[in-house]
Amino acid sequence: MAFASFTIDYLAQNILLEQTARRLTMIEQPSKAPTVDLDLGAPTPENSQLTPARTWSAEMSVDLTLPGKQHGHLVLPLSESPLRDGYIRLPVCIIRGKTPGPTITFLAGIHGDEFEGPLTLQKIARELDADQVSGCIILIPSLNLQGLQHSNRHSPYDKRDMDTCFPGNPKGSISERLAHEVFAKFIAPANLVVDLRSGGSTFNFAPTVAIRSSKGQRVRASANQTDAQSRQLVCEEAMFAFGAPNCVRMPSSAPNSCLQACVDAAEIPYLQTELGGGGACSAENLSIALVGCYNVLRQQGLLSDEIHLRSSRILEVRDNTFYVQAKTTGLLEMHARLGSNLYLGDPLASIVNLDDSGSKPIVINVPKNSVLLAIRHAGPVKSGDLIAILADEVPQ
Numbered sequence: 001m002a003f004a005s006f007t008i009d010y011l012a013q014n015i016l017l018e019q020t021a022r023r024l025t026m027i028e029q030p031s032k033a034p035t036v037d038l039d040l041g042a043p044t045p046e047n048s049q050l051t052p053a054r055t056w057s058a059e060m061s062v063d064l065t066l067p068g069k070q071h072g073h074l075v076l077p078l079s080e081s082p083l084r085d086g087y088i089r090l091p092v093c094i095i096r097g098k099t100p101g102p103t104i105t106f107l108a109g110i111h112g113d114e115f116e117g118p119l120t121l122q123k124i125a126r127e128l129d130a131d132q133v134s135g136c137i138i139l140i141p142s143l144n145l146q147g148l149q150h151s152n153r154h155s156p157y158d159k160r161d162m163d164t165c166f167p168g169n170p171k172g173s174i175s176e177r178l179a180h181e182v183f184a185k186f187i188a189p190a191n192l193v194v195d196l197r198s199g200g201s202t203f204n205f206a207p208t209v210a211i212r213s214s215k216g217q218r219v220r221a222s223a224n225q226t227d228a229q230s231r232q233l234v235c236e237e238a239m240f241a242f243g244a245p246n247c248v249r250m251p252s253s254a255p256n257s258c259l260q261a262c263v264d265a266a267e268i269p270y271l272q273t274e275l276g277g278g279g280a281c282s283a284e285n286l287s288i289a290l291v292g293c294y295n296v297l298r299q300q301g302l303l304s305d306e307i308h309l310r311s312s313r314i315l316e317v318r319d320n321t322f323y324v325q326a327k328t329t330g331l332l333e334m335h336a337r338l339g340s341n342l343y344l345g346d347p348l349a350s351i352v353n354l355d356d357s358g359s360k361p362i363v364i365n366v367p368k369n370s371v372l373l374a375i376r377h378a379g380p381v382k383s384g385d386l387i388a389i390l391a392d393e394v395p396q
Contacts, residue, residue, distance in 0.1 A: 058181045062094045064138070064189065069130045070094045074185065076178055078157065088146075088157075088178060092186070093125035093139040101135025101302055105190040106293065107182075108140070110162045110197065110259065112147020112154070115281045117196025117273070120289040135302045138186050151279070153200055166262040183262065192238060192269045194296060195259065196289060199277020203386075205374040206339035207288050208274040209244040211235040212260055216251040216318040218396070227267065234269040241299035242292035243310040244273065246339070246373065248391060250317045271296070278377045315371055315391035322370070324388040326351055326381040328362050338375055342366040342390065349375075349387055366390075 061072035074090040106124070108117025121141035128137070142148050144162050147155055154161050160175035168180025187193055199205045211232070213219060219232040239247050253261040263270040273292070276285040291310070297303040326332070330351040336342060343366060350361035370390035381387060 058177075058185075060092070060185065062092055064094055064096070064136065064185075066094075067096050067098050067130060069128075071125065074181060076174075076181060078174060088174070090140065090145060090178065090182070091142055093121075093137075093141075095125075095128055095130050095133050095137040095139070097130050097133035097135060097302075099134040101133075102191040102300055103136040103138065103189050104192045104194065104297065104300060104302060105138040105186050106140065106194045106196065107143055107187075107259075108196040109142040109144050109148050110195070111200050112144045112150065112152045113200040113202075113279055114198040114277070115148070116198050116275045116285050116289050118142050118148060119281065119286060120196060120293060123290060124293060132304075133297075133302055134304070135300075137297070137302060138190065140182065140186060143182065151201070163258045166259040167256075167266075187263060187268070188266060190268055192234070192271065192296075192300060193263050194238075194293065195270065195272045196275070196293075197273055198275045198281070198285070199374060199377070201277070201279035202377055203374050204277040204338060204377055205274035205389075206246050206372070207244050207276065207285055208246040208248050208373065209239050209242040209292060210248040210250050210272050210274060211239050212250055212252040212264065212270065212272075214252060216249045216316050218249060218316075218394075231267065231269045235271060238269065238271050238296050238299060240312070241295045241307055242271065242273070243295055243308070243312055244275070244288055244292055245310075245312060246315055246371075246391075247312045248315045248317060248373065251319065274374070277374075313371075314394050314396055315373065316394050317373065317389065317391050321367065322390045322392070323386055324348065324364065324367065324390065326383055326385045326387050327364060328353075329382045330354060330362070330380070332376060332378050332381045332387060333361065334375055334378060336366075336372050336375075338372055340372050342368075342370050342372055344369050348372075351381060368392075 058074055058076040060074050062070040071093050074092055076088045078085040078087060106121055108121045118141045121139045125139050144155055150156060155175045158173040158175050160173055162175050165175040165179040167183045169176040170180045213232050219229050221233055252264060255261050260270055275289055276282055291308050295307045298305060298307045328351050330353045333350045333352060335347045335349055346366045347363050348366045349364045352361045353359040371393055372388060373391040374389040376387040
C-alpha cells in the first residue's frame, strides 16, 4: 500500500508540473487569436435572450468595391460566447458593374411571414450578371432569415419586429445589432432603397408599390424645391417605373419608428411594396415584383434595356380616416372584394359573436367613397384591431 501511495503521489506531481509548464508556455507565446469563452456548460438564457456581444464584431465575406458578382454573408455572433451560441449568417449578393453608376439596395424578408420579396430577390441574384450592370446592386433577400425559416413574423432570437429595430444599436439586442450592421454597411451607401413586403399572415394587399410623403400627397416639381421634395420626386419616378397595379402615396412614419423613417432621416429615397399576403404568395404577385424590380433598375440607369410599361392606378392614403378598426370582438366576415371600389354606407364587413348562436352580426359600413386597398386575413378579431385600409383614387 505504501508503494501504491508513493506511485500516485509521484504521478500527481508530474501532472501538476506538466500543467504548469503548459500555462507558462502559453503566457510566453501568446496566440494572436481572440480569447473566447469556452464555458460550454453554461445554460442559454431563456427565450433566446442572448447576451449582446461586446468584443466580437460582424464580418463580411463580400466587398462592395469589387467589380463582378459576389455571393456571401454578413456574419454576426449571437453572444459573447459564439462557440456556445453560434452566429447569424445573413445572405448577401453584391453585383457591381465595370462602369460607374448609382447604388440601389433591395431588401426583403424583414418579416418572416412575407415570402414574395425573398423569392424575387433570390431569382435576381441567380440570373443577373455584372456585365449587364452599371453601378452597384445590393441584394439582401432574407433579412429575417430565421423568422422566414419558421414562418415567424418576428425574430426567433429576441422576439423583436426587425422593422422597429432600425437604425439599430451595436450594443442592443440581436435584432438591433443586426439592424445596425445592415444599415451601416448596406443601406447608408445606397442612392435608393427598395423594400419588398407583403401583408404577411395577418393582412392581404391589392398588389401595391408605395412611397411615403407628408400627408400622403403628391409633391410637385418647382424652381425652389427643398432637398426633401427632390427626394420625393425621385421616389415618385421610381414608383411609376416599378408599375404595380396600385401606386400609392402614404403618410411618412413617425421619426425613428421603423426602417422607412430611418432611411428618410438619412436622406435616402425609399420605395416599398405590399404584394399580397395572407401567409402565402401567388405567381401573379411574384411576376409583378420581378418585373417591377427590373424596371426600377432600368429607370435608375443600372440596366440599359427598355422599361416594361404596365398600367397602374394612383391612390392616396392621406390620414387615419382611411384605416378601419373592428368595433367589437368576434369572427370577421368581409363583404367587399380586395381592390374593389367602395361607396359610402355600403356594408364593408361584419363581426360575428360566436358565443351566441342567435346574436346579430355587428355590421361595419364603408365610411367614405374609396378603394379597398387591404383587408385583414379573415379570422378572429378584437375590438380595435385594424381590419381594412382604404385609399382614394386620384388623377396623378
